[in-house]
Amino acid sequence: MRTATLTDVGEIEVQERERPEPTESDVIVEIGACGVCMTDYHMYHGTFAVDTPLVLGHESAGTVVDVGEDVTGLDVGDRVAINPTVPCTNCSYCKRGETHLCENNTSIGGAGETILDGAFAEYVRVPAISVEDIGDLSFENAALAEPLACCIHGVDQVDVELGDSVAIIGAGPIGLLLMQVFRNAGASPIVVSELDPERRELAAELGADAVIDPAESDPLAAIPDAAGGPVDVAAEAIGLVPTIEQANEVTANGGSTLIFGVPDQEATMEVNPFDIFFNEVGYRGSFSLTAEDFERAVTMLRYDRIDADRLVTSRIGLDDLPSAFERMENTEGLKNVVVPHSE
Amino acid sequence: MRTATLTDVGEIEVQERERPEPTESDVIVEIGACGVCMTDYHMYHGTFAVDTPLVLGHESAGTVVDVGEDVTGLDVGDRVAINPTVPCTNCSYCKRGETHLCENNTSIGGAGETILDGAFAEYVRVPAISVEDIGDLSFENAALAEPLACCIHGVDQVDVELGDSVAIIGAGPIGLLLMQVFRNAGASPIVVSELDPERRELAAELGADAVIDPAESDPLAAIPDAAGGPVDVAAEAIGLVPTIEQANEVTANGGSTLIFGVPDQEATMEVNPFDIFFNEVGYRGSFSLTAEDFERAVTMLRYDRIDADRLVTSRIGLDDLPSAFERMENTEGLKNVVVPHSE
Amino acid sequence: MRTATLTDVGEIEVQERERPEPTESDVIVEIGACGVCMTDYHMYHGTFAVDTPLVLGHESAGTVVDVGEDVTGLDVGDRVAINPTVPCTNCSYCKRGETHLCENNTSIGGAGETILDGAFAEYVRVPAISVEDIGDLSFENAALAEPLACCIHGVDQVDVELGDSVAIIGAGPIGLLLMQVFRNAGASPIVVSELDPERRELAAELGADAVIDPAESDPLAAIPDAAGGPVDVAAEAIGLVPTIEQANEVTANGGSTLIFGVPDQEATMEVNPFDIFFNEVGYRGSFSLTAEDFERAVTMLRYDRIDADRLVTSRIGLDDLPSAFERMENTEGLKNVVVPHSE
Amino acid sequence: MRTATLTDVGEIEVQERERPEPTESDVIVEIGACGVCMTDYHMYHGTFAVDTPLVLGHESAGTVVDVGEDVTGLDVGDRVAINPTVPCTNCSYCKRGETHLCENNTSIGGAGETILDGAFAEYVRVPAISVEDIGDLSFENAALAEPLACCIHGVDQVDVELGDSVAIIGAGPIGLLLMQVFRNAGASPIVVSELDPERRELAAELGADAVIDPAESDPLAAIPDAAGGPVDVAAEAIGLVPTIEQANEVTANGGSTLIFGVPDQEATMEVNPFDIFFNEVGYRGSFSLTAEDFERAVTMLRYDRIDADRLVTSRIGLDDLPSAFERMENTEGLKNVVVPHSE
Numbered sequence A, B, C, D: 001m002r003t004a005t006l007t008d009v010g011e012i013e014v015q016e017r018e019r020p021e022p023t024e025s026d027v028i029v030e031i032g033a034c035g036v037c038m039t040d041y042h043m044y045h046g047t048f049a050v051d052t053p054l055v056l057g058h059e060s061a062g063t064v065v066d067v068g069e070d071v072t073g074l075d076v077g078d079r080v081a082i083n084p085t086v087p088c089t090n091c092s093y094c095k096r097g098e099t100h101l102c103e104n105n106t107s108i109g110g111a112g113e114t115i116l117d118g119a120f121a122e123y124v125r126v127p128a129i130s131v132e133d134i135g136d137l138s139f140e141n142a143a144l145a146e147p148l149a150c151c152i153h154g155v156d157q158v159d160v161e162l163g164d165s166v167a168i169i170g171a172g173p174i175g176l177l178l179m180q181v182f183r184n185a186g187a188s189p190i191v192v193s194e195l196d197p198e199r200r201e202l203a204a205e206l207g208a209d210a211v212i213d214p215a216e217s218d219p220l221a222a223i224p225d226a227a228g229g230p231v232d233v234a235a236e237a238i239g240l241v242p243t244i245e246q247a248n249e250v251t252a253n254g255g256s257t258l259i260f261g262v263p264d265q266e267a268t269m270e271v272n273p274f275d276i277f278f279n280e281v282g283y284r285g286s287f288s289l290t291a292e293d294f295e296r297a298v299t300m301l302r303y304d305r306i307d308a309d310r311l312v313t314s315r316i317g318l319d320d321l322p323s324a325f326e327r328m329e330n331t332e333g334l335k336n337v338v339v340p341h342s343e
């Protein structure tokens, strides 16, 4: 089978490998589509260091082509999405259903202490418990289940209620998904701040009640203006300190600031603890997804709660992965999806 | 001013009365629109006994025309919706924000132990804390804030999460609102069972993933079929025992059956306590609305989260109230709205 | 090894068997203590039908004596409590952490669709994920982890807040545990109704604010009297319809009636749906325990949050199991604990 | 009547004043006891600037001696505790029951934008909705209802579940109350870090599972050691940046750091946003109390869930207030309570 393998920082090689065989509790999935994400980008550029050679790709869906002998409830031919977070099922977090904090921290192609070969490949081996049936959902849309599940996870961190106001800072593929999940959770109104005019426009089309251009108007004034006051939840979906601080400054008393974008590991910010105390403005983080989030994400995609079509702007073969990283660098389009068999 | 006054069972008289004056903490609202509801219907027909003479009408919105001397934050000319539930602010329920269970149980025109004159009138007197600013929302749509708030209340009783499946039995004006609130709360999929073909069609247009005709196919089979299994939440929005039992039978293990329609006070149903224990299927009721629910309802209407236009199918003057009750009897149209100044 | 095997209704035989061997993911535990529970009683008497021969016993703790080859984090000599509910880790319920509703419904010695041999034996084979480290907690007290976890589960079903009033009807071993868990969850006051004078006394000593003798004073009056009004939560811990109805009648508006005792499968009760609607009194059931509940139970026992010593009133050998069932029949003592190596 | 009036920074004068008269919705309470708190201390020393003359004192209880004409449900002779936070009942926060964030921010003797004369006096005027019946609870213990309600509020901010581990840094009167509330909420184990040996000892007697002397052993190691790992909730009850940082460093992944002590308004701390994201460790603040918290606090005191006797270490007359501030400066004893009629 063919894989797009990271062989060194900045080097991706399309290799011919043996198709993996399932152990008793695994299945083999023929990949129909695998999204490209900022984590892949950072692994490629070395800003997130990983051991090589490694096959990346953790936002995938495809068809089951082989099942281990102990596997029940899954058959060859089943169409599935793949949850890259592999729970140990045994640690205290896994027992509580908080599989994203699993002490074993293992991922198929994504971030983790142990990283197994991922889905920028014609086939991938995954535990049977890591797949969800997608019915007749397209592979491209199903490949969004993983980032969507992260967004569901984020929204659940901040207890949104019907009619809560929300601001989202950053409307890349992730901010646009997050916004749609907030909308599905009853947030009202939703204000989005984003530099790129096309993404701003898309945000408005996909459900934002107001969009703001931070290069034109100061978000600290413009967001409360548009939302009728400070917001119950302000989510940052970029990963930068100044925008996290911005989010915090527009959060209403009693509300929450959600750190959803991935900040630099070394970044620091100055916080006033009196404000946290007096205004009861909490900081929450959202990392990755649980098995339950993933199942919910697939359901929401299957019932069309999310406009996935508008987010996938480019389909490429295994050979073209570096071109996706270039487009991401230049804020060109939104989601790049690898279709391994397209060549 | 003119009022449509219930003078006896089945008798409504349009009277000329003195416009009320505000006490220090009240405001006077000139009614722009007031919806007609099943409670009005039952009071009119005597199936819900009330002392007469009484002005009914508890789903209203209008313009502030006079304010009491102690009132702050409200001015003549403000456009407002009126929350008919008057909290005592002093009982244990009110202190918790559960104003719908207030021990004083007072309503402006609606159900309650103490009922004040309501909004089928040109003007109504209400406590200043009972109104919410509606901005430029139309009065007709704002008049839906009260039933919408009840629906928000109902959805909050059952802890819906993103991707939870929901069935709604009965798609009258209330079922259709409830369905839209469930949709806003992330329910997916949503299946609606309703006898009337037009209402079924509208349910589908307003967001139901599947609609079922209970005269054609057995809901006990058809609902799980359409939802991919028993549902996390099954809500009854009619008020009949057989449909409450139906709802319960399609509720999944660990899920909730919501009694939202108003059952007959004397009705009884047979329940198997072992099933409640073993399947952890809970029964929940939802009665009326809180001050917070009302505020959220106005927000959701203002930000277009609910299609209110499609629900208002008839606008009438004070004189025409009995015609509305006839239409309700015959399942003709959906919401009737009284516009007192229309004549 | 020796086992107390149910060979037919009403027949228990102490047998000599081969000690089981662990598969790769199992451990073998030498049983230190195994509590006797109403479920065992019903299986013995045939009121809960099971296939025989079967070794019962699902409230156990002991020492790991053998570990499967794939097992990590557990060693020979570890002292552990055993969670009898075996999750499949794969169904939708297990993924959410709701392992008690697992579609595979497998138990080690307890109620379930599939029942594996239990812990009225010198040794038992269990999956490695089913045990929790107990440190230096005594085996007898650790054997209470399972029923305690059920009680934690029950309390979690009804969202108790600090200062919520609670009534518990029935103070057998389970009611007394449940009461202690409610006390740990902040319930205040707690009123207990129980027929047996010794159990009533113990309830008071273990933390009930008031105890009621239902043979002396009518609980419908006495419970609200003692609690300062109807209670936020009323839990039934017997399993009879009249006491479930009693619990419901003393539940405050907005509160919950918890069905915790196991009702007869065929029992029915008449319920007024208007009351559920109008008073927002919900019915909740609580069945079994989750992996998380079990972990919490072990923690609470280790940190002495529960008085377990007072609940264990009799220690017997494998041969004496029928004597325990007799004591249970006669309301003699509280928990009977089997100590397999005591002979 | 006599009052202890703050006339300038550092100056308290016992004055003879007219007893206030109730407006229609007020009651007059003869103060039985009023606790002295860090807020009084800071107002006295000018580190919390207030307009003078002002009667301080916001932790009080006493006997109703006069009721306004509109007041229902309260009679002369009723024994009550006084909630100093006066809700406007009209703002969005009050409607939600979040009266501590009321936009009008008015307090009787405590911190607020508007401060009314407080309870270091023989009599105080308060709105009827601000008092709770205390039955036969002693005034001294009832005076703890206010700080206890703050602690209930704090514990509710962090969603403690049965068996969650908790660390509390600082065991002054507030830390010791907070600890008891966490214990009532099911926290297990509880580890307390405190400099003063007597307070440490008392913490252990009142329910801490382990106490740590931060002068002897490094809390960053000692707390996880004692708790079996990082804790689910770490609460700071001093108000200093280094101890807030300490609390955060011992918070487990997925857990919460609670800022409960009042930090300096100008203080800042450096925070790593990547950690909040990756470890999902949230920061929460807890400010003041709601009407519901206050009611719960009175209930918990009445049912003896809190050991209040051990916390009140000194009873003084109105003349002796400055001596209390000295004892607080020197960490002598715990709660000082003013008994206005003691002279």
Ligand SMILES: NC(=O)c1ccc[n+]([C@@H]2O[C@H](COP(=O)([O-])OP(=O)(O)OC[C@H]3O[C@@H](n4cnc5c(N)ncnc54)[C@H](OP(=O)(O)O)[C@@H]3O)[C@@H](O)[C@H]2O)c1
Residues within 6 Å of the ligand: A037, A038, A039, A147, A150, A154, A169, A170, A171, A172, A173, A174, A175, A193, A194, A195, A196, A199, A214, A237, A238, A239, A243, A259, A260, A261, A262, A263, A286, A287, A288, A289, A330, A331
């Ligand atoms: N929490 C989780 O579990 C999770 C899961 C997946 C991804 N993430 C993270 O989410 C973040 C967003 O991912 P993405 O793929 O959407 O990234 P992206 O494409 O880089 O999107 C970020 C967007 O923010 C805009 N932006 C930059 N500075 C701004 C400012 N000051 N104000 C407003 N907008 C600004 C960018 O515009 P320009 O391009 O014009 O600068 C860009 O459109 C990343 O950090 C990613 O790692 C987190």
Ligand SMILES: NC(=O)c1ccc[n+]([C@@H]2O[C@H](COP(=O)([O-])OP(=O)(O)OC[C@H]3O[C@@H](n4cnc5c(N)ncnc54)[C@H](OP(=O)(O)O)[C@@H]3O)[C@@H](O)[C@H]2O)c1
Residues within 6 Å of the ligand: B037, B038, B039, B147, B150, B151, B154, B169, B170, B171, B172, B173, B174, B175, B193, B194, B195, B196, B199, B214, B237, B238, B239, B243, B259, B260, B261, B262, B263, B286, B287, B288, B289, B330, B331
């Ligand atoms: N909980 C609350 O706070 C609250 C607030 C407001 C209203 N409500 C209650 O909500 C209920 C619904 O109000 P509404 O105004 O929507 O009443 P409605 O117009 O009578 O709607 C009920 C609908 O259910 C249909 N229906 C009857 N039997 C059915 C069956 N077996 N299966 C499926 N559908 C069936 C009816 O069709 P046909 O007309 O063809 O029979 C009708 O369209 C009422 O009981 C009302 O009092 C409750």
Ligand SMILES: NC(=O)c1ccc[n+]([C@@H]2O[C@H](COP(=O)([O-])OP(=O)(O)OC[C@H]3O[C@@H](n4cnc5c(N)ncnc54)[C@H](OP(=O)(O)O)[C@@H]3O)[C@@H](O)[C@H]2O)c1
Residues within 6 Å of the ligand: C037, C038, C039, C147, C150, C151, C154, C169, C170, C171, C172, C173, C174, C175, C193, C194, C195, C196, C199, C214, C237, C238, C239, C243, C259, C260, C261, C262, C263, C286, C287, C288, C289, C330, C331
């Ligand atoms: N939900 C779960 O997950 C779960 C888990 C474990 C157990 N359970 C169930 O919990 C129930 C209690 O178990 P248990 O071992 O404690 O049983 P138990 O020993 O039979 O206790 C029941 C107690 O209730 C008393 N009682 C009977 N009628 C009463 C009345 N009218 N008013 C007040 N008290 C009355 C009995 O007194 P007398 O003996 O004098 O009649 C007895 O002391 C059982 O149904 C059991 O199966 C449920």
Ligand SMILES: NC(=O)c1ccc[n+]([C@@H]2O[C@H](COP(=O)([O-])OP(=O)(O)OC[C@H]3O[C@@H](n4cnc5c(N)ncnc54)[C@H](OP(=O)(O)O)[C@@H]3O)[C@@H](O)[C@H]2O)c1
Residues within 6 Å of the ligand: D037, D038, D039, D147, D150, D154, D169, D170, D171, D172, D173, D174, D175, D193, D194, D195, D196, D199, D214, D237, D238, D239, D243, D259, D260, D261, D262, D263, D286, D287, D288, D289, D330, D331
């Ligand atoms: N959130 C709210 O709503 C609310 C309500 C009431 C009070 N508060 C605040 O709660 C805080 C505590 O009040 P309090 O009356 O208990 O104050 P306190 O008497 O000053 O208690 C603080 C305790 O912390 C100890 N301490 C100081 N440094 C320490 C360290 N590094 N490690 C461990 N312990 C240390 C102190 O010991 P030494 O005295 O020996 O230094 C003292 O015993 C104050 O900031 C108060 O304003 C908040």
Ligand SMILES: [Zn+2]
Residues within 6 Å of the ligand: A087, A088, A089, A090, A091, A092, A093, A094, A095, A099, A101, A102, A103, A104
């Ligand atoms: Zn794990």
Ligand SMILES: [Zn+2]
Residues within 6 Å of the ligand: B087, B088, B089, B090, B091, B092, B093, B094, B095, B099, B101, B102, B103, B104
């Ligand atoms: Zn009230």
Ligand SMILES: [Zn+2]
Residues within 6 Å of the ligand: C087, C088, C089, C090, C091, C092, C093, C094, C095, C099, C101, C102, C103, C104
């Ligand atoms: Zn399962």
Ligand SMILES: [Zn+2]
Residues within 6 Å of the ligand: D087, D088, D089, D090, D091, D092, D093, D094, D095, D099, D101, D102, D103, D104
């Ligand atoms: Zn307010």
